[in-house]
Amino acid sequence: MRRRHFLCSVAAALSLQPAAAIAQSLAKRPLVAVLLSSSATSSSRIVSGFLEGMRELGYVEGSDFEITYRYADGDETRTPDVVGEIIQLKPDVIVTPNNFVAITARSATATIPIVCAALLDPVGLKLIAGYARGSNVTGILYTASVGGLLFKWLDLALEMVPGSTKMGLLVNAIDAQGEWFTRFLKTAAASMPVRFVPVQVRLRDDLEAAFQTFKREDVQVAVVIPHALFLTEYRRIVDLAISARLPTIYSRDYVEAGGLISYGIDVRENLRRAATYVDKILKGASPSDLSVEFPPKAELVINMKTAKALGLRVPWSLLARADAVIE
Numbered sequence: 001m002r003r004r005h006f007l008c009s010v011a012a013a014l015s016l017q018p019a020a021a022i023a024q025s026l027a028k029r030p031l032v033a034v035l036l037s038s039s040a041t042s043s044s045r046i047v048s049g050f051l052e053g054m055r056e057l058g059y060v061e062g063s064d065f066e067i068t069y070r071y072a073d074g075d076e077t078r079t080p081d082v083v084g085e086i087i088q089l090k091p092d093v094i095v096t097p098n099n100f101v102a103i104t105a106r107s108a109t110a111t112i113p114i115v116c117a118a119l120l121d122p123v124g125l126k127l128i129a130g131y132a133r134g135s136n137v138t139g140i141l142y143t144a145s146v147g148g149l150l151f152k153w154l155d156l157a158l159e160m161v162p163g164s165t166k167m168g169l170l171v172n173a174i175d176a177q178g179e180w181f182t183r184f185l186k187t188a189a190a191s192m193p194v195r196f197v198p199v200q201v202r203l204r205d206d207l208e209a210a211f212q213t214f215k216r217e218d219v220q221v222a223v224v225i226p227h228a229l230f231l232t233e234y235r236r237i238v239d240l241a242i243s244a245r246l247p248t249i250y251s252r253d254y255v256e257a258g259g260l261i262s263y264g265i266d267v268r269e270n271l272r273r274a275a276t277y278v279d280k281i282l283k284g285a286s287p288s289d290l291s292v293e294f295p296p297k298a299e300l301v302i303n304m305k306t307a308k309a310l311g312l313r314v315p316w317s318l319l320a321r322a323d324a325v326i327e
Contacts, residue, residue: 031066034096038228038232043071049267057276057279073232077174080108090112093278096114097116098228102116102127111136114139118141119140137287138291140292141293141294143265149263168198169182197219199213201230211240211241211243221246222241224251249263255302255306265295
């Protein structure tokens, strides 16, 4: 009996040791918080880029690090609360592909590292002190030249729909960034024979009315100004544009869902590259010592099936420059 009791005690002690070791290991795993203004469904493709980047660097989720996600579902008024939830968890680093989220997080913490994969005018918005040295914020630029990107949108619109005189702009009414893009576009169009018809949207329910306005105003081509609400509703926006037979310029996710054309960075690729920042931070680097990177080459993507459905003849000059053509 004594021998049996002794063996049982030893077995119990050994069974407890791995559990304690596992608990200790779990406590040491760094926590990465991913914050998105859009929804989980609409963001799944770009988020997969970050996870791919971490795997390429040798990280195994659940073994080398833990990850938690928060989404504002296209409602930027929820962003401060979402950021507050994350900060309470005290993550080792915050990752976001959204400039507004980075601004909100920066105003809430000056100590937790923030990696933004789509920084827009970070010096002007005082997110960083300079491109070579920042604060607790670092990352990758959304575009090297806002003016250059906007001129490209205009050129593409006029090349896709020659002779256009009216261009619609789908803008979020409560987004300062949307206003900023619109102001730059109007400046860019000053030397072109194009009149803008901006339509402001506050809620998901405003989208159908927005495209009805475009149709009523005889808009010939439109641009969707990047915003989390629009990305959350990207499939619906694509359907509305096709139903209105309105050639529209978007970001890449829309085109893969049936939109006509996109030009700009692929945020998924930027998030994949953002993993290198997370790797350095988890190894002890300060975000203020990590220079902001220029974005990768902007991509031109054309959906030929949609072009045919809209009765558009895509110029060969445009097709020759396309980085991807969806048949």
